[in-house]
Amino acid sequence: MRVTVRLFARLRDVAGASELTREVAPGATVGAVWAQLTREFPDFAAYERSISSAVNADYARMDREVRDGDEIAFLPPVSGG
């Protein structure tokens, strides 16, 4: 199945794209999608303990199962204000 990945701030710079489409295995979790991206972009590994994630524009945990067509966002530590 296919998911859309949204990347922000430095993650976007590292990947060179704000949006990616990736094939993931059925039953994959948000964490599995993250692990797949970390293999593709080794610099992502520095965010292993500080990353937040969202599914379809709602905060979600890494153990959340993703569905075909979901939009998965990975959010580095925030700095609004």
Add this chain to the structure above:
Amino acid sequence: MVTTPLLSIGVEPLRVDGLVSAVSGEGDGAVVSFLGLVRNHNAGRRVRYLEYEAYEPLALKVFERIAAEARERWPGVRFGLQHRIGRLEIGEASVAIAAASAHRADAFAACRYAIERVKQIAPIWKHEFFEGGDVWIEGATADPEDRRARAEAERVACA
């Protein structure tokens, strides 16, 4: 008449006066407003300008969440929160907050609480361009369910 959205995110310059009148009613004895400004220095660097980006649909939901949290903690407070994105020059406002209440203590506390929560959980990032380079500012790991962070924001708001 142009209505001011109470919760918004966008590239337009912020107008705190519109937000103040949008939240204030005849039963209010106090309105506290806050403007966050782009300053010309940070961590020993001379800042030239900032670029803000956001995950907008989630940021708006987070603003709604912050407003709901503030209403739960300080019932009766009317509350507005606007954040700007895109390129901001030194001295421009990046965030505007207004909280109106019958009494000043609740208005001050709700306003302070809101900016603390923005910094904790709003999916917004500043890209700092300074003399000699640029850097993404990375602050808090965003976790809206983190009770300790929320308690800390309340503690600061009521200090």
